[in-house]
Structure formats: C-alpha cells, structure tokens
Amino acid sequence: MAKRSKKTVKNSSSLTNSSLYTQKVMEHFMNPHNMGEIEDADSVGEAGNAVCGDVMYLYLKIEKNRIKDIKFKTLGCAAAIATSSMVTDMAKGKTLDEALKITNKQVAEKLGGLPAIKMHCSVLAQQALKNAIENYLKRNLKK
Numbered sequence: 001m002a003k004r005s006k007k008t009v010k011n012s013s014s015l016t017n018s019s020l021y022t023q024k025v026m027e028h029f030m031n032p033h034n035m036g037e038i039e040d041a042d043s044v045g046e047a048g049n050a051v052c053g054d055v056m057y058l059y060l061k062i063e064k065n066r067i068k069d070i071k072f073k074t075l076g077c078a079a080a081i082a083t084s085s086m087v088t089d090m091a092k093g094k095t096l097d098e099a100l101k102i103t104n105k106q107v108a109e110k111l112g113g114l115p116a117i118k119m120h121c122s123v124l125a126q127q128a129l130k131n132a133i134e135n136y137l138k139r140n141l142k143k
C-alpha cells in the first residue's frame with residue numbers, strides 16, 4: 001500500500017472550490033476595502049469597459065503630492081470589485097508618481113492571480129487610478 005503524503009498545501013493563491021477565483025479575490029470581493037465616495041475629493045477618475053459595460057469611479061484626497069485617502073465605486077463583476085479594492089489598498093499612502101507606476105499585473109499578482117479571461121477587469125482598476133491622478137495633475141498644472 002502506497003504511503004499517503006501528509007503534506008498539506010497552504011497557498012493563498014489556491015483556487016476556491018466553488019469558483020475560478022483565489023481566496024484573496026473572494027475576500028476582497030465579499031469585503032471590499034475603501035469602498036464608497038469622497039465628497040470633497042481632490043480628484044475623481046473613471047474607467048469603463050465598452051465590451052462588458054462595467055465602470056469604476058475612483059476618488060482621491062491628496063496632500064503634499066501623496067494619496068491621503070482613496071475610495072471607489074465599481075459597477076462590475078467580482079474581479080472588477082476585488083481589483084478595485086486591491087488597487088486602492090496599494091495606492092493609499094503612496095506619492096502620485098509611485099501610484100502611477102502600479103500596473104494591472106501587480107494588482108492581479110497581489111490577489112494571487114486572476115483567470116486569463118478576467119485579466120481585463122484589473123485594467124479597469126488601474127486605469128481609473130491613472131485617470132484620477134492625471135485629472136489632478138492637469139488641473140494643478142493649469143494653476
């Protein structure tokens with residue numbers, strides 16, 4: 001009789017039984033961080049996907065070139081909500097230059113990966129952040 005390995009695999013990127021998504025994606029989808037709106041935001045960004053119709057709004061509060069507060073509203077799929085939550089966690093506290101360097105691949109990696117057919121959802125989150133920062137920089141360059 002062959003010996004059974006008692007080794008258990010503990011990997012945060014392991015897929016949940018009931019879905020295509022990692023445990024981390026499910027956590028951020030079920031309990032998103034930084035969800036909501038900043039009423040007196042210094043800048044608002046928007047990104048949409050013409051194919052699926054999902055849309056994300058991202059609000060920034062900026063102090064001394066640094067993201068002091070960040071919130072989002074996403075009308076979209078589980079991956080769009082999870083990546084929105086993660087991108088806001090990643091950007092909070094960063095300078096605008098540092099936040100502009102966040103890529104959608106980094107966001108997906110922090111979530112333990114996304115199925116290939118859902119990678120475009122992470123683009124939505126990264127583009128909304130980029131749009132909010134660019135809107136802020138454009139407005140402040142004009143002053």
Ligand code: FES
Pocket residue numbers: 049052053054076077078079080120121124
């Ligand atoms: S299916 Fe539209 S962003 Fe995910």
